[in-house]
Amino acid sequence: MLLTIGACLFTLISAYGFSGGIGTDPSRLAAQIVTGIGFLGGGAIVRHGLTVKGLTTAASIWATASVGVAVGAGSYVLGIGGAVLVVGTLFGLRRVSNLLQRWGVSREQFVLATGPGFEVERLIEAMRSERVDLRGLEREEREEGDRVVLLVKLRPLYKAERLLHVLGQIEGVQQVEWER
Numbered sequence: 001m002l003l004t005i006g007a008c009l010f011t012l013i014s015a016y017g018f019s020g021g022i023g024t025d026p027s028r029l030a031a032q033i034v035t036g037i038g039f040l041g042g043g044a045i046v047r048h049g050l051t052v053k054g055l056t057t058a059a060s061i062w063a064t065a066s067v068g069v070a071v072g073a074g075s076y077v078l079g080i081g082g083a084v085l086v087v088g089t090l091f092g093l094r095r096v097s098n099l100l101q102r103w104g105v106s107r108e109q110f111v112l113a114t115g116p117g118f119e120v121e122r123l124i125e126a127m128r129s130e131r132v133d134l135r136g137l138e139r140e141e142r143e144e145g146d147r148v149v150l151l152v153k154l155r156p157l158y159k160a161e162r163l164l165h166v167l168g169q170i171e172g173v174q175q176v177e178w179e180r
Helices: 002-019 025-040 055-072 076-103 123-129 160-168
Strands: 046-048 051-053 108-112 134-139 146-154 173-179
Touching: 002 025, 002 055, 002 076, 025 055, 055 076, 108 160, 123 134, 123 146, 123 160, 146 160, 160 173
Parallel strands: none
Antiparallel strands: 046 051, 108 146, 108 173, 134 146
């Protein structure tokens, strides 16, 4: 939605926003802004395991640049309209996202620090008792203690904080981190 708003504003401003003299093409400046801001927004996108973060941030940066170009070109109605659409989209998507997270299935990652020789079967047993679907388990054995990474699928309305507490109560687990 944000990219659509931004693309629409950039197109309208490039087509109608500039009235240059003979031999000039000020819309080329807008084209360079599109490319430059797209590059900067791409830097906000980060992949961590199976999760990709920063897409909304990148799209927001790009759409905001289109609002800036509209206002800079003197198209205040387009700029204000675009700003209202961008802000409305962000608030609307936040509400929808919260609703989906509350009622949907989520995939979460937990990283545990355990004592040496920790029995992973304890974790599997805890997952079964909590009715949590274990999707992946990675164990790194070290002298000072093991590092275990769990990838789990939580059922609807199950709070990840609850699993965090359950994992922390298992004998031999020294520390649990929940990576969102």
